[in-house]
Amino acid sequence: MQNPPGLVRRLLEAIVAYTWFFETCDDSVLDDDTALKQMEYAAYLLGQLPDGDKQHLVEELAAIAAAETDPAYREFIATFSFAMGISEE
Template identity: 70%
Template sequence: MSEHPQLVTQLLSAVVAYTWFFETCDETVLDDDTALKQQEYAGYLLNQLSDADKRRVADELAILAASETDPAYREFVETFAFAMGLVESEEG
């Protein structure tokens, strides 16, 4: 993947954005159980990564969070790796 450095960043951005949608959408848009199920499935898939890849995801998330201007979304990105079980502490 080193030949396409933006690939990881863009795919991770998409995963975070969709997870944010599941986290914040109103139950009139999507019922809470379905949203939670989708978030858990995203976490399950991400936890299939090797430890080194999990670390890379956490590092990429830190970069994405640093450039985010929306405070609520920045906090979501900052805590994403912990919330998904990729790291053991919220500090990454």
Template identity: 40%
Template sequence: MTDRDPLVPALTGVLVDVAWWLESCGDEEVDPDSAVKAMESVGGALLRLPSGQRERLVQVLADLAAAEEDPVQRDFLKSFPFAIGLVEDEDS
């Protein structure tokens, strides 16, 4: 897999879309405890990636945020690495 593999941004986008959905859906759509467990599982899996892959993921998220036209979705993309535990500073 190369650095230009389109699969990486595509899968990253899908992952963020699922996280967005889990955060924004109502209690009647998804049990809140189940949503939290799912997000903890996602965060745990991402934190187990080797550091180079985590750094690549953070860069892909930044690239997706820069290309996003919807300001709400752009803010979510920018905050995702901090919210999921990939970076310690929200401004990273």
């Protein structure tokens, strides 16, 4: 089964948005340890992907970052693949 166009991008945007929330929310909203645990689990799942899929995600992240207008969020997206262990750069 072929993925519908845009499916990977939308799912990746959702993952990035949730990890941004975990990264930036106040500890009165979500306990720091819980946020870290969720981010580590997301990194673990992404790390299980084959190298070709990881490269696809890196390319999608670059496109998403390039289109982002908020500087802080753009920087988060631009460094996401490294921070999550998807790439070494």
